[in-house]
Amino acid sequence: MKLDLLAIGVHPDDVELSCSGTILNEIKRGKKAGILDLTQGELGTRGTIETRYAEAAKAAEIMGVHVRANLKMRDGFFRNDEAHQMQLIQAIRKYQPEIVLANALEDRHPDHGRAGQLISTACFLSGLAKIETTDESGKPQQKWRPKYVLHYLQDWYHEPDLLIDITDVFEQRMKAIEAYTTQFYNPENGHNGPQTYISSPDFLDSITGRARMMGKRIGVKYAEGFICEKKIGVRNLDALLQVET
Known part of the structure; x- marks a missing residue:
């Protein structure tokens, strides 16, 4: 697909x-979107591989994504090396996305920054014809390079290059987050194991606060921010007038 x-x-x-x-x-604009998880989150303090899959499936259903897959790289131990790059290149060529949203390039969790670099590298290499890959049936894949790789903001604050208004979908967004009942605060399910950095009510409050802060920057209620390693251009000034600030 x-x-x-x-x-x-x-x-x-x-x-x-x-x-x-x-x-x-x-x-909602009629685009086809998918999610690719690199690991199963097996090193997480709370929950299990099985519960993470169930929660991910529930969140995907809430969002209405067209596909969700998992590459089953080793949580905490994957590397930005040839083996992992080739695995990701196969997935990029399979789905041929115009735009990739990727982990932050630097963040509190070392996996985030390492994944951001891996995704950036693989997206570039995927566009080189002399790197040969095959699909699940053994058929050669065609080269493919996304037009943009946008790195989303995670724990650490980085000044965004791009802000997107998410006000109209914010409540649905929060329902997708709350699908991870073992990971985040949920008074209906008790403590669900040891308390962690992300399991307190304050963490979810911070997610809302970040969206409000980003929204304020562009004159809307809620927004998400992204960093792009290449400059973002528009064909004409009318494109700037499509977003009220």
Whole structure:
């Protein structure tokens, strides 16, 4: 399935926390969007591989994404090396996204920055014809390079290059996040195991606060921010007038 938008996250829930509003926006515009998780989040303090898959599936259903897949790289131990690059290149060529949303290039969790670099590298290499890959049936794949790789903001603050209004889909976005009942605060399910950095009510409050802060920058209620390693251009000034600030 060719996708317009592919959101890649190293852990199940990275995408929901950081760019699910943007995904929802694009789906409502008729675009095909998918999510690719690099790992199963097996090193997480709370929950299990099985619960993470169930929660990821629920979140995907809430968002209405067209596909969700998992590359099953080793949580905490994957590298930006040839083996992992080739695995990701195969996925990029399979889905042929026009735009990729990716982990932050630097962040509190070392997996985030390492994944951001891996995704950036793989997206570039995927466009080189002399790198040969095959699909699941053994058929040669065609080269493919996304037009843009946008790195979403995670724990650490970085000045965004792009802000997207997610006001109309914010409530649905939060429902997708809350699908991860073992990971985040949920008074109906008790404590669900040891308390962590992300399991307190304050963490979810911070997610809302970040969206409000980003929204204020462009004169809307809620927004998501992205960093792009290349300059973003428009064909004419009318494109700037499509967004009220």
